[in-house]
Amino acid sequence: MVPLERQPTGSGAERVVILGGGAIGTMAADLCTVTGRELVGFLDNNKEPQTHVYGTPILGPFDLVERDAGLRAACHFIVAVSDAGLRREWLGRIAAAGARLITLIHPSVSCSPSACLGEGIMIFPFTTIYPGAQIGEGCLIEGHACVGPEVSVMPVCVIAEGAILGHRTRIGTGSFIGAGAVSRPNITIGEGCLIGANSTVIRDIPSFKVAVGSPARVLRDNLSLNPALAERSRQNR
Ligand SMILES: CC(C)(COP(=O)(O)OP(=O)(O)OC[C@H]1O[C@@H](n2cnc3c(N)ncnc32)[C@H](O)[C@@H]1OP(=O)(O)O)[C@@H](O)C(=O)NCCC(=O)NCCS
Secondary structure, three states, X not given: OOOOOOOOOOOOOXXXXXXXXXXXXXXXXXXXXXXXXXXXXXXXXXOOOOOEEOOEEEEEOOOHHHHOHHHHHHOEEEEOOOOHHHHHHHHHHHHHOOOXXXXXXXXOOEEOOOOEEOOOOEEXXXXXXXXXXXXXXXXXXXXXXXXXXXXXEXXXXXXXXXXXXXXXXXXXXXXXXXXXXXXXXXXXXXXXXEEOOOOEEOXXXXXXXXXXXXXXXXXXXXXXXXXXXXXXXXXXX
C-alpha cells in the first residue's frame, strides 16, 4: 500500500482515484487529464502497489477506499472496470463507505442541458447526448456514440464506440451495446443484454440475451449478469 501524500495542490482541482488500472482505467485517466482533474492513482486488485501504469501509481487494492478515511476525504472515485457486476458492486461499496463519485465527460461531448446523468459516469470524445436522455450511474459511453432524445440507459451499461440509440430506446441495467450498433426508435433492450458490434436492433430484446446481426436476432443467453441463469446452466451441464 502506498501512503497518499495529502498536501493541498493549491489549484483547487478535484483529486481522482480510479478503481481499475487496466484499459478502461487508463481511458479514465485520460479523461481526468483533459478535464483538469488531478489524478492521484489507481486501485487495482491484480497489480502490485508501488508499481505504475503510464507513470501513475497503484495505491493498493479496491478496498483501500473502504479502509482509508483520509483517501476518502481527499479524493473522488470512479469505477473503471469492464465487468458490469463488479462496477455495480463497487459503486454500492463506495457509496456505503461515504466516498464521493465523480463523473468524467470529455470536453468535446455535446450534452443537452435537459439530459439527466447519474454519478460515476464516463463519456468519451465526440459523443452526443440529446435532450431528455437519462443515463444511469456508472455507465460508460464511449466515443462517437449518439444517445438519442428521451433515451433511457439504466445503470452500469456500456455503450461502445459509435453506437447510435434511436429516440426513446430503453436499455436495462448492465447491458452492453457493441461498437457501431444501432437501435430503432422506441426499442426496449432488457437488462444484462449484449448487442453485437454493428448490429441493428429493430425489435425488443428480452433481458439476459446476446443478440447479433442486422436485424439483430437472439444468439444465446447472456449468463454474465444473471446468477440464476448461470446456476441453471451449470446444473444442466
Ligand atoms: C456478440 C459477440 C459477443 C458474440 O461473440 P461470441 O459469443 O464469441 O460469438 P461467435 O464469435 O462464436 O459467433 C457466433 C455467431 O454469431 C455471429 N456473430 C458474432 N458477432 C456478430 C456480430 N457482431 N454481428 C453479426 N453476427 C455476429 C457469428 O458470425 C457466428 O455466426 P455462425 O454461428 O452463423 O457462424 C461479439 O461478436 C461482439 O460483437 N462483441 C462486441 C464487441 C464490441 O463491440 N466491442 C466494443 C469495442 S471494445
